[in-house]
Every structure is written in structure tokens, then in C-alpha cells.
Amino acid sequence: MTTVLKLGGSVITEKETPETVDDAALQRASAALGGSSGRLAVVHGGGSFGHHYAASHGVSTTAGTRDDVAIREIHGAMKRLNAAVIDALVETGVPAVPVHPFSGAYRRSDGTLRFPEGAVATTLEEGFVPVLHGDVVAHATEGATILSGDELVVALAEALSADRVGVCSAVSGVYDADGEVIAHIDSFDDVAAAVGASDETDVTGGMAGKVRTLLSLDAPASVFGVDGLGAFLDGDDPGTRIG
């Protein structure tokens, strides 16, 4: 059983304050992860670490940079957040090890992401918990562009043939038009009106894009808040199950 888990940047950082970890939320998430079993790969977003530098350098998932300073600043900030996440996980007994996407992933000139998964797969097989993150990646003909945590989760889940995907978010799930969490989404048409209108958007594309992408996965995915993380790791379906 291989699980890929996203810890949203908005969950584990104070989004309004540059480079500030939300220690309480990170500790709650780490406590839940400390009790989990099976093969687990973790991806975290950028929150107040990566986005600030990406914005200040004008770099996005499609707008590239040829400035090596931009790469070092964005990547450096994400490594500092990654170190904080790993420290918190280690405290709860998770054998966490860092995996930095810039060192292995890249985009072709058409924007297609390539993520050679051998190192992560071997790390998992050997009993460790790789902890990856949104990052900047080399992009043929564009210099370097952003790889969002959401895009990475999907790429990783596909590359590892994950059995389950969890997205631990700042919200409790995908909301319907009345503000209630939708238990199960089978097709985007069912929820297009509701998620299109949601205010609870993720910085790297919003809930609509997240739902659409998670529906495309072979594995079932769940979107839930940090309150639901323990239940998800126990095999339950907290929040919204997608697919």
C-alpha cells in the first residue's frame, strides 16, 4: 500500500507572514503521521516560503526565469521549509528524508513535467519516508519555472502507482454551494458550479483545478483538513473523496 500525501502550504505555514511555519498545525499533522504505517511519500506546498520569492522574481509554472539568483532564492526558501517539516516529522518518529525536486525533475520545452521516480521509489522501498516539496525546476527553453506541490503530488502518485492520495488542506473538503462538505465527487460536472464559485482557493490554481486533476488519477484521492489526517491515514475517507 503506497500513499502519497500532500500537506498544503496553507496548512503548515502562516501564509500572511514571510517564511513563518505554523508550528501548531505542523505538529498536529506530524503527530498523525507518526502513527501511520505502509509506504508513505509526503509532498508539501510552499505557503509563505516559496510563493513570496516566486512572485518577487515573476516566476510561475509557465513564466520562466533565467536568473540564477531567482532559482537559489526560491529553492533555498523551500529547502528551509522542508527542513522544518522534516524536523517535525522526525520528532514523532517518522523516518523522514528530504527529496528536492530541482535535483531530479525538469520540464520539456512544451511544459511537460518529467519526474524520474527511481530515487523516491527506492527510498520508499527501503523503508524511509521521502518528503518532497513544491520547487523551481529547469525548463527547456524557458530557464526555470515553478513546480507546484499540487502538480508534484499528481506526478508522484502516477509515477509510483500510488494506491491512495491525500490532500491535507486548509479547508475540510470540497464545499457545495451551501457551504457543506461534499462527501464524494465522481465527475467534475457534478460540482463545477459549486467549486467554480468557491472562495477557498489554493494559491496555485484553486479548488476547481485541484478537483479536476485529482479526478484524472487512477488512485482515489481525498481532500480534508488537518482534523481529518489521522482518519485518512487509518484508511477512512474524511472530507471529500474524489474518484
Add this chain to the structure above:
Amino acid sequence: MTTVLKLGGSVITEKETPETVDDAALQRASAALGGSSGRLAVVHGGGSFGHHYAASHGVSTTAGTRDDVAIREIHGAMKRLNAAVIDALVETGVPAVPVHPFSGAYRRSDGTLRFPEGAVATTLEEGFVPVLHGDVVAHATEGATILSGDELVVALAEALSADRVGVCSAVSGVYDADGEVIAHIDSFDDVAAAVGASDETDVTGGMAGKVRTLLSLDAPASVFGVDGLGAFLDGDDPGTRIG
């Protein structure tokens, strides 16, 4: 023209003092690199950063560890050295960006190294100078083992189809039995007696192993001291040319 350059750990660190950079040597090397052109990938060894932790955890290129603490300590020390190398290179105008092998490389159960080169190749094509390092890597059935800078240089040169390989070492080249630098080595038999007897051995296998491996490369390689680095980057053959 793609060049792969090794900066020996014994060149850029004080080998006798844990986690101590040899600032003067690193600055001299960086000054030489600041004036270079063409595609350049840099690999540095571990010196007094990585070897200490590898030894204390009993990890080698073949003896694995299943202790996540060992991975984090070895890898963390190498990332600190990598950051110092990149800072020095940036000071001299090199558009250096970090590439951490643990995030992309791994070994199969028979010990074969796999190094997916796409991220490094794209980084080079886009005009940046990737700076890699000896590291710990996941190793199927063994946990994790050491990837030496020397092994990485050879793997990278092959993967990138490098035109030239430089090994900037603590010595001025490969010495003959009289202590003179050999200008050119075409076959190992010519120098087996001399290099086998050399005291100037590299910590990860010695000069004999280095010569043997460099001879196996398609690209010509040179072994030289930091004094020869500028000449090598200008296209000359300082020290010992191998192959």
C-alpha cells in the same frame, strides 16, 4: 563543449578539522571558474564534511545503512558544504545552482548506480552551472550507501556525453616512481607500479582507482592541482592527461 569538473574534497576543505572549508583554496578555485565559458557541471567531494558522518555511521559505497538519522546527517553535512561552494562560485560570477544526488540518484540491488541526468542536462542547456556533490543515495536491499564524488564525476560525464573531464585534486597530477608528474597516461599498465605505490591517495579509493576509472571514459580527463585549474578551463592540459 561540455566540461565536467571535480573539485576534490581535500582541495576545498581542511580535511583534519570537521566541517571546515579551506576558504583560500575555494576562493582560488572559484576565481578560476569565474572566467570560464561553455557548459560546465561541477562535482565536489566530501572532505571533512561528509566522510566524518559516513565513518561514524559505518556507511560506505557498499556497506549500507537503514538508519534515517545517518542519511540526514551525511546528506545535511554535504548540503552545508555545497552551500559554501555555491556561495563562493556566485561571488565570482558563476551562475551556480545546487543539485543534490540523493534526490535523483540511487543504486540497484547489485550496486549499479542510476543517475537520471535530465534535470542536470536541462539546467546546463539553460545556461546555469549545476553544482553536485558526493552524497548518500538510496540503495535497493541495502538501505542507503555512499556515492563518492569520483564515482559521480564518471557517471555524470558519461550521462552528459561530456567533452572534457577535469579532476582538481590536492596533488599536481599523477606521480611516477620518482615523484615527477606524468604528463600523459594511455594505459593503466604503464603506471600500475607507480600509482599503486603512491602515498597521495584519495580517501574514496586512491589514485590507482581514479586513473583506472578515468581511463574507461570516452572523454579525455586531466588530473591537476588548484594551480592548474585556470589552464584546464582555458583548454590546456595541466597535470596529467588520462586517455
